[in-house]
Amino acid sequence: MTLNLPNILTILRLLAAPMVAVMFLYFTRPWADWFALILFVGAAVTDFIDGYLARAWKQESRLGAMLDPIADKSMVVIALLVITGFSGMNPWILLPATAIIFREVFVSGLREFMGDTAGTLKVTALAKWKTTAQMVAIAVLFAKGAFEHFIIEQTIGMDEALIDGILAGDIPDEVGLGWKFLGWDIAWYGGIALLWVAGVLTLITGWDYFNKAKPYLREDR
Template identity: 75%
Template sequence: MNWNIPNILTLLRLLAAPGVAVMFLYFTRPWADWLALVLFVAAALTDWVDGYLARAWKQESRFGAMLDPIADKAMVVIALLVITGFSGMNPWILLPSTVILFREVFVSGLREFLGDTAGLLKVTKLAKWKTTAQMIAIAVLFAQGVFEHYLGMQSWGMDQQMFESIMSGLEEDVLGLKWKYWGAYITWWAGVGLLWVAALLTFMTGFDYLRKALPYLREDKTS
């Protein structure tokens, strides 16, 4: 194993994956939302940085090539579990998350079965776009949790009529509920939309890998 900077960054990204879930165990909201968002975004950025440094410094290694996709999958899978749980199993989140999780497990199983021939399932450009879409969607959904929690805290105990009066401009918006409401609304639909785009790209890449692997999955009829 080569303990160069690109590989260390990849390892830190892998360790950050469970850290996202741990934030919600040891911190109350909205601090947990903030810390999970910052940790996830910082870890996601290392996905680009470690690859760039490895190529620029000619430090690409087998260890890094093995660890990089594992770190990416761990980040996405754990973050989706957290978001799905806090969304109350909302179908708009649950369905695309199921597609993404199923594909990751399926492709990992394919690679394990193919063994030495797993090299034919190389990461494609579409797969890289898929990972990018997943990470942006998850970051936006974590941001939505921040807006939603502040909105809930500051409107707690407020009757519906008062809330509607503030939103319509009849009452002064001292607490800034309007921009928190619209922040939560926009990030929700943007995050959900990006998650469905990511699920579509995920499905397409999974189908492409299956197509490439099919010749190696057929039974030998001559035996």
């Protein structure tokens, strides 16, 4: 095995995947949301860096080729499980998350079955857009969780009339509720929209891979 810098970054990304969930075991919210967001964004950045360095330094290896998709899928699947959990199994989150996880398992199974011919299922440009949409959606939804819990903490003891007065500008906003509610709205609706885009792209790319694999699934081969 070749243990160079690109591979070390890939291994760190793989180790970071379960840590996204662990953040919610050892830290209270909203700090767990922020730590998970930082960890996830950091891992997503290394996904670009390790691939770029491997190509630029001509350090592409079998170890890296094996670990890279595992790290990517682990990060996405674990993050989606966490987000689905703290969103209360909201169907707007659950449905696209289910489509994404199903596709990842399905395509991984196809690649495993095809063995040496799995190279025919090359990553397409649309699949790269799917991955980008997934990563951004997950990061934005982690930010939504952080905004939500800051709002909950800072409105303890406030009645609905007081909150409405602050948001309407009739009462001085001394704790910044206005921008926190705005951030929550942007993160929630933007995150859901991006997750649905990723879900649709996931199904399209999954179907594309299945079509490419069909000639290798015939009984007469």
